[in-house]
Amino acid sequence: MQGNYKALWLNDDLFDECLEVIDQRQLPFVYDTRHLTNTEEVVNAIKNMTVRGAGVIGSVAAFGIYIAAIEVEGDYEALKEKAALIRESRPTAVNLMWAVDRMMELLKDSDDLVDDAREAAIKLNDEEALESQKIAEYGCNIIEDILKKSGKTEINILTHCNAGWLAVIDEGTALAPIYEAQRRGIDVHVWVDETRPRNQGASLTAWELSQSGIKHTIIADNTGGHLMQHGMVDMVIVGADRVSANGDVANKIGTYLKALAAHDNNVPFYVAIPTSTFDFEIRDGVKGIPIEERSADEVRFIKGVDSEGVVREVRITPEDSPAINYGFDVTPARLITGLITNRGVCEADFDKIQEKFRG
Numbered sequence: 001m002q003g004n005y006k007a008l009w010l011n012d013d014l015f016d017e018c019l020e021v022i023d024q025r026q027l028p029f030v031y032d033t034r035h036l037t038n039t040e041e042v043v044n045a046i047k048n049m050t051v052r053g054a055g056v057i058g059s060v061a062a063f064g065i066y067i068a069a070i071e072v073e074g075d076y077e078a079l080k081e082k083a084a085l086i087r088e089s090r091p092t093a094v095n096l097m098w099a100v101d102r103m104m105e106l107l108k109d110s111d112d113l114v115d116d117a118r119e120a121a122i123k124l125n126d127e128e129a130l131e132s133q134k135i136a137e138y139g140c141n142i143i144e145d146i147l148k149k150s151g152k153t154e155i156n157i158l159t160h161c162n163a164g165w166l167a168v169i170d171e172g173t174a175l176a177p178i179y180e181a182q183r184r185g186i187d188v189h190v191w192v193d194e195t196r197p198r199n200q201g202a203s204l205t206a207w208e209l210s211q212s213g214i215k216h217t218i219i220a221d222n223t224g225g226h227l228m229q230h231g232m233v234d235m236v237i238v239g240a241d242r243v244s245a246n247g248d249v250a251n252k253i254g255t256y257l258k259a260l261a262a263h264d265n266n267v268p269f270y271v272a273i274p275t276s277t278f279d280f281e282i283r284d285g286v287k288g289i290p291i292e293e294r295s296a297d298e299v300r301f302i303k304g305v306d307s308e309g310v311v312r313e314v315r316i317t318p319e320d321s322p323a324i325n326y327g328f329d330v331t332p333a334r335l336i337t338g339l340i341t342n343r344g345v346c347e348a349d350f351d352k353i354q355e356k357f358r359g
C-alpha cells in the first residue's frame with residue numbers, strides 16, 4: 001500500500017513522464033499500479049475500469065490529455081483526435097467530458113502544449129482536492145446536526161458503491177464527510193452496500209474504510225430497506241456521476257431503490273458532488289442522462305479469492321441464461337434531501353440549483 005491514499009500520480013521514472021494509477025480491478029485482493037504512457041492505455045484504463053469513479057475518471061482524462069500532448073509532440077490538431085477518444089471512453093460520468101473540454105479549451109491557444117497541458121491537469125486536480133475538502137466540511141456539519149437531533153452517540157450512515165478517494169481526488173464525495181467525521185471525533189459506523197455486479201462497495205469502499213480504521217459493515221444490496229424500517233440507518237450519502245439541471249441524480253445502479261426506501265422511512269438521503277458533476281444541458285435527468293450498459297458477463301461472473309489466496313472469477317448463472325447490465329440509474333430530485341457540494345448544501349430543485357450555481 002502506497003500509504004498516502006492517492007488514486008493516481010505522475011511518475012517520471014520512465015523515459016517520458018507517465019501517469020501511474022492504482023489498478024482498482026484488483027482490490028481488495030492485490031494492491032498494484034499501472035503505468036499509463038499513451039492515449040490507448042488511458043482509454044483502456046477508463047473503459048475496463050482499472051480506474052473508475054466520476055471524479056477520478058475526470059482526473060485521469062485531464063492527465064490523459066497531457067500524456068497525449070507528449071505523444072503528438074505538441075500538435076493541437078492531432079491532440080483533438082486523441083481528446084475525442086478519451087472523451088468517449090465512458091458515457092455516464094459527466095466529469096470525463098467536463099475535464100476533456102476544459103483542458104482543450106485552455107490549450108487551444110497554447111504555444112507550449114506539453115508544458116501547458118501538464119500545468120492545467122495539475123491545476124484541475126488541485127482544485128478537485130480542495131472541492132473534496134469543502135464537501136467533507138459541509139457534509140460533516142449535516143452529520144453533526146443529525147446526530148445531535150437523534151440523541152444517539154453513534155451515527156449510522158449507509159452508502160452505495162464507492163465514492164471515496166479511489167473515486168474522486170482526494171477524499172472522495174460521499175466518503176469525504178465520513179473521513180471528516182472521524183477527524184472531528186464523531187462515532188460513525190458505515191453500512192456498505194456490496195453494489196452488484198462489480199461490488200465496488202464490498203471491494204473498494206470496505207477496503208478504504210478498513211485502511212482508515214472506520215467502523216463499517218458490508219451488507220447485501222437488498223438489506224438497506226430492512227435496516228431503515230428498523231431505525232438502523234440515520235442517513236444515506238451517495239456520490240453521483242451526473243446531476244441534471246433539475247437535480248435528478250445518476251449514480252450506480254441500485255441507488256434509486258435506496259432513495260425510495262429512504263423516502264418511505266423518513267431517512268435523509270444526501271448526494272455529495274463537486275460542481276463539475278452538474279450537467280446544465282440536461283433538464284430532466286430521468287429522461288436525458290445516458291446510461292452505460294456494460295458486458296452481461298459482469299452479472300454472470302463474480303470475482304473472489306480462494307482459500308489458497310488465488311484470485312479467481314467464477315460463473316454464478318446457468319451457462320445459457322441471458323443477463324443485462326445497466327451501470328447506473330437515475331434518482332428523481334423529489335427523493336433527495338439535499339446536494340452536498342463544494343459550494344454548500346443545495347436543494348435538488350431546478351430554481352435553487354440555477355440560483356446557487358448559475359446566478
Ligand SMILES: CSC[C@H]1O[C@H](OP(=O)(O)O)[C@H](O)[C@@H]1O
Pocket residue numbers: 052053054055160161162163167168173200238239240241250251252253327
Ligand atoms: C463520485 S462518483 C463515484 C461513483 O462512481 C461509480 O461508478 P463506477 O464505479 O462505475 O465508475 C458510482 O456511480 C459511484 O457512486
